[in-house]
Amino acid sequence: VVVTHEDPASGLTFGIARPVGESLEEIRSASARNLGAGLGLAALALFGILPVSRRMTHNLSDLTSGARRLAAGDLDVRVPVRSKDELGQLAEAFILMARDLRANQERLVEQERLRKELELCRRIQTELLPKKPLQYPFAEVQGLSIPAHELGGDFFNYFGLPGGEVALFMGDVSGKGVPAALLMANLQATL
Secondary structure (H helix, E strand, O other), rough: OOOEEEEEOOOOEEEEEEOOOOOOOOHHHHHHHHOOOOHHHHHHHHHHHHHHHHHHHHHHHHHHHHHHHOOOOOOOOOOOOOOHHHHHHHHHHHHHHHHHHHHHHHHHHHHHHHHHHHHHHHHHHHHHHOOEEEOOOEEEEEEOOOOOOOOOEEEEEEOOOOOOOOOEEEEEEOOHHEEEEHHHHHHHOOO
């Protein structure tokens, strides 16, 4: 690099010459090192970080897909557990949640079935009791039973006997529920 300057008063030209070959060589060498380091980091990202992130997003995609299937009612959905890290623990918790939901649903279905059976038993028990009032010149007999639970042990019956007499039965089996109702039905059948 040559820089010159002319002195207007004397008419002389002054100049400085500096060789730049070494400096340019250092610049080229630094640029090549930076380019190599940049390409190395890009290769690391491409072959190192991308597979790891792809694996993480694949696990998250599996969890998201499983959550959608679970929300749609598929209680048999299972998410693969591929690791022991936080995503693996989340997948295991997801599997446990789906299994618990399945068990709770089965329990609720069983409870509903039992409730319907008890309702049917209550209607049968109501059919065993007299419905119409019994009218005599001296009295009118009528009854109503409202069990505390679906079934009860309360019992009554009335009917006319020959000679104008009236038979009136009332009973209250100790306890409530199915055992009391069965005992009451047995007593009624015996009477």
